[in-house]
Amino acid sequence: DAKTTQPNSMESNEEEPVHLPCNHSTISGTDYIHWYRQLPSQGPEYVIHGLTSNVNNRMASLAIAEDRKSSTLILHRATLRDAAVYYCILSRGSTLGRLYFGRGTQLTVWP
Amino acid sequence: EPEVTQTPSHQVTQMGQEVILRCVPISNHLYFYWYRQILGQKVEFLVSFYNNEISEKSEIFDDQFSVERPDGSNFTLKIRSTKLEDSAMYFCASSDLVGWTDTQYFGPGTRLTVL
Numbered sequence: 001d002a003k004t005t006q007p008n009s010m011e012s013n014e015e016e017p018v019h020l021p022c023n024h025s026t027i028s029g030t031d032y033i034h035w036y037r038q039l040p041s042q043g044p045e046y047v048i049h050g051l052t053s054n055v056n057n058r059m060a061s062l063a064i065a066e067d068r069k070s071s072t073l074i075l076h077r078a079t080l081r082d083a084a085v086y087y088c089i090l091s092r093g094s095t096l097g098r099l100y101f102g103r104g105t106q107l108t109v110w111p
Numbered sequence: 112e113p114e115v116t117q118t119p120s121h122q123v124t125q126m127g128q129e130v131i132l133r134c135v136p137i138s139n140h141l142y143f144y145w146y147r148q149i150l151g152q153k154v155e156f157l158v159s160f161y162n163n164e165i166s167e168k169s170e171i172f173d174d175q176f177s178v179e180r181p182d183g184s185n186f187t188l189k190i191r192s193t194k195l196e197d198s199a200m201y202f203c204a205s206s207d208l209v210g211w212t213d214t215q216y217f218g219p220g221t222r223l224t225v226l
Contacts, residue, residue, distance in 0.1 A: 034214075038154070042219060042220070043115075043202045043204075043217035043218055043219050043220050044146075044154060044202070044204075044215075044217045045217065046214045046215065046216065049214070087154075091213070097142055097144070097159055097166075097206060097213050097215065098144075098156045098159060098167055098169075099146075099154075099156060099215060100156070101146075101153050101154035101155070102153065103153060
């Protein structure tokens with residue numbers, strides 16, 4: 001499986017921006033970078049994905065390094081509802097949609 | 112907003128019994144998946160399903176497991192003879208495009224407890 005490395009945990013205060021890093025030094029040219037999150041006692045939830053360019057959607061922004069060996073998920077204003085485990089996942093065509101979940105980053109948001 | 116639903120939310124069974132976990136994927140999706148998560152551990156892929164057949168399965172998905180799309184809306188996971196180690200959260204997911212850029216939408220999960 002395509003390997004990513006994330007910090008085990010991070011903390012933030014409510015209303016502050018959060019930058020969640022991910023290293024993927026073995027990424028191949030056709031790998032997409034996906035982010036999912038899992039709120040307590042819920043199923044994983046899609047957040048955002050990208051290939052080379054930075055991406056924005058209503059939930060978050062994804063900043064991808066020029067060499068694509070790392071990326072950062074940005075939550076512009078953390079809320080208590082954003083407390084979750086965040087997973088950075090590489091999608092490879094050969095796996096036909098199979099997602100490999102690592103341990104992810106546990107984000108704690110303080111009021 | 113369309114969502115994946117799963118029933119039951121919690122299933123308790125005795126070891127050796129058969130269980131069927133049910134999922135209703137998003138209506139226009141064509142690709143379906145099952146994952147599981149043992150308490151405190153990673154989410155693990157079990158199987159993917161497209162065009163009424165299994166596309167890929169993991170080493171976890173042995174002969175005790177089977178999947179079926181019995182009608183146009185349901186997608187089921189059957190465990191023929193449950194073991195204690197099958198206790199986990201089981202998540203169904205669906206997507207409308209396979210490959211690098213597919214987004215998978217997950218259901219809320221079924222908690223399976225094997226006694």
